[in-house]
Amino acid sequence: MMNMLSVTGLTAGYGRVTVLHGIGIEAGKHGNVGLFGPNGHGKTTLLRAVSGLLKPKAGSIVFDGADITGESARSIVARGLVHVPQGNTLFPDLTIADCMSLGAFSPHARPHEAANKERVAALFPKLAERWRQRVRTLSGGERQMVSIGVALMSHPKLLILDEPTLGLAPKIKDELCKAVLDISKAGVPLIVVEQDVEFLLELTNHLYFINHGQVETEIKPGDSLAHSDIMAMYFGQ
Amino acid sequence: MNALADILFGGLFQGSLYAMMAVGLALVWTTIGVFNFSHGVLMMLGAYFAWQLVDWGLTAALAFPIAVLLMAGVGWVLQATVVRPLIGRANLVLVVVITTLAAGSLIENGVLELWGPRSKQIPPLVAGNAMLGGVGVSLHQIAIIVVTPIILLALWLFLNRTRLGLALRAVAQNEDAARLVGLNVTMLYGLAFAIAASLAALAGIFLGGYRFMTPVMGADPLLKALIVVVFGGISSISGPIFAAYLIGFFEAICSYYFGLYWTPALLFAALILTLMIKPEGIFASRSRGLA
Numbered sequence: 001m002m003n004m005l006s007v008t009g010l011t012a013g014y015g016r017v018t019v020l021h022g023i024g025i026e027a028g029k030h031g032n033v034g035l036f037g038p039n040g041h042g043k044t045t046l047l048r049a050v051s052g053l054l055k056p057k058a059g060s061i062v063f064d065g066a067d068i069t070g071e072s073a074r075s076i077v078a079r080g081l082v083h084v085p086q087g088n089t090l091f092p093d094l095t096i097a098d099c100m101s102l103g104a105f106s107p108h109a110r111p112h113e114a115a116n117k118e119r120v121a122a123l124f125p126k127l128a129e130r131w132r133q134r135v136r137t138l139s140g141g142e143r144q145m146v147s148i149g150v151a152l153m154s155h156p157k158l159l160i161l162d163e164p165t166l167g168l169a170p171k172i173k174d175e176l177c178k179a180v181l182d183i184s185k186a187g188v189p190l191i192v193v194e195q196d197v198e199f200l201l202e203l204t205n206h207l208y209f210i211n212h213g214q215v216e217t218e219i220k221p222g223d224s225l226a227h228s229d230i231m232a233m234y235f236g237q
Numbered sequence: 238m239n240a241l242a243d244i245l246f247g248g249l250f251q252g253s254l255y256a257m258m259a260v261g262l263a264l265v266w267t268t269i270g271v272f273n274f275s276h277g278v279l280m281m282l283g284a285y286f287a288w289q290l291v292d293w294g295l296t297a298a299l300a301f302p303i304a305v306l307l308m309a310g311v312g313w314v315l316q317a318t319v320v321r322p323l324i325g326r327a328n329l330v331l332v333v334v335i336t337t338l339a340a341g342s343l344i345e346n347g348v349l350e351l352w353g354p355r356s357k358q359i360p361p362l363v364a365g366n367a368m369l370g371g372v373g374v375s376l377h378q379i380a381i382i383v384v385t386p387i388i389l390l391a392l393w394l395f396l397n398r399t400r401l402g403l404a405l406r407a408v409a410q411n412e413d414a415a416r417l418v419g420l421n422v423t424m425l426y427g428l429a430f431a432i433a434a435s436l437a438a439l440a441g442i443f444l445g446g447y448r449f450m451t452p453v454m455g456a457d458p459l460l461k462a463l464i465v466v467v468f469g470g471i472s473s474i475s476g477p478i479f480a481a482y483l484i485g486f487f488e489a490i491c492s493y494y495f496g497l498y499w500t501p502a503l504l505f506a507a508l509i510l511t512l513m514i515k516p517e518g519i520f521a522s523r524s525r526g527l528a
Contacts, residue, residue: 051417052416053413053416053417072416073416073417073419074416074419074420074421077417077418077419078419082417083417084417085413085414085417088411088414089411089414090410090411090414091406091407091410091411091414091415092410092411093406093410094403094406094407094410098403098406098407101400101403102400102403102404102407102415102418102420103418105400105404105418105419105420106418106419109419150418153418154418154419
């Protein structure tokens with residue numbers, strides 16, 4: 001299998017501040033990819049650049065054989081590269097059903113709308129019960145479910161999840177982890193940023209440790225790796 | 238009987254006008270989150286476009302829709318020049334107050350230069366008069382009372398029953414999330430302004446059909462529209478619409494029983510009282526966003 005996404009030499013930041021210093025990752029070859037590392041070192045910035053929310057200053061992003069560097073978020077979604085941002089507040093005054101229908105806004109997703117809706121309902125039965133409820137009245141976990149649901153409505157070829165379980169209670173977190181694993185089993189490759197190392201290791205064995213806006217260590221499938229090794233990377237020896 | 242007909246007619250007529258003026262202002266606020274202080278000037282410009290087209294020999298039935306369409310273009314351009322470049326700045330709301338005021342002033346003086354200060358009038362939507370419950374009314378006013386709810390209903394259906402309308406409601410609430418589902422944020426902002434300017438033009442045509450037009454005719458309607466929007470609550474499109482009719486009837490009742498002289502004072506007293514009790518407006522929830 002070809003690499004679905006190749007990021008090479010990517011430099012990006014906000015205003016005069018450069019956050020990413022020539023970072024490069026590959027995704028799609030070995031299934032899921034996990035990104036981890038301390039906060040404030042560029043994981044989210046990398047994902048925002050990949051999905052077109054942030055224009056990179058240098059470097060290239062190739063997705064599905066096409067150079068998408070500097071393309072608008074809209075055309076990147078239309079290619080099937082879908083991003084669930086961190087702590088997405090979505091559209092507070094819209095109902096869950098409205099959000100789902102916005103998820104299918106992209107022309108490529110329209111024909112699959114009904115099927116994807118059933119898929120989301122099956123994945124998150126909790127949401128299916130209250131399709132007409134406004135997003136602002138949902139709990140953090142439920143909102144995260146809607147976020148992932150909206151992304152599935154966009155019919156992703158590659159799905160980016162930025163800290164899907166951040167700040168959630170253990171019970172609802174387990175539910176979400178299970179849903180993410182289900183999505184992955186259904187054949188959608190993922191790029192996941194996650195602080196929960198256990199969950200990350202369950203999901204993938206291809207990891208990037210990101211530090212100071214660069215890949216400090218790449219852990220490829222087959223590399224032996226223990227939980228303690230990752231802890232050591234986080235906290236130093 | 239006479240009093241009732243007077244109040245009913247007056248309320249419906251004023252309410253329709255106010256709703257038409259305010260709804261564009263509310264639309265821009267709910268989608269882009271800015272107040273367009275050139276809204277009154279857009280109203281005036283729409284009326285002048287209509288007048289010019291009629292003056293060139295077009296029939297009203299042709300001239301009015303063309304003027305409305307032209308104004309959609311003006312709205313789009315206005316958005317692209319004095320609003321879009323500022324999106325993302327700190328104090329966006331205040332900055333846009335200044336830039337739209339400035340643009341409005343330029344347009345106003347441009348119109349004065351081009352068409353002169355002499356007051357003009359455009360043909361009414363429907364010519365003639367009628368007696369209704371003992372009150373003499375012009376058919377133009379009746380037409381406004383009938384046409385306005387249809388247009389407002391169409392707008393409501395567009396916003397609440399179509400995917401594009403849904404996108405327009407969403408873009409204000411979370412721009413990043415809107416882009417991540419593939420919405421064209423730039424296009425939606427332009428669309429919001431284009432629709433608002435068209436609605437303003439229509440309000441201008443309504444006004445110009447029964448009152449004399451001058452280049453400053455938009456100032457008073459803008460003030461009224463602001464009152465309506467603040468009174469109804471700036472969180473939705475339906476709030477200002479209800480508020481417009483409420484104010485229309487309030488004014489009709491006041492001017493019938495207390496006289497025209499007292500009406501503005503009483504209106505502001507009611508407004509102040511309302512805002513003391515419910516600062517977010519009478520029909521509003523606490524957040525911004527169309528509903």
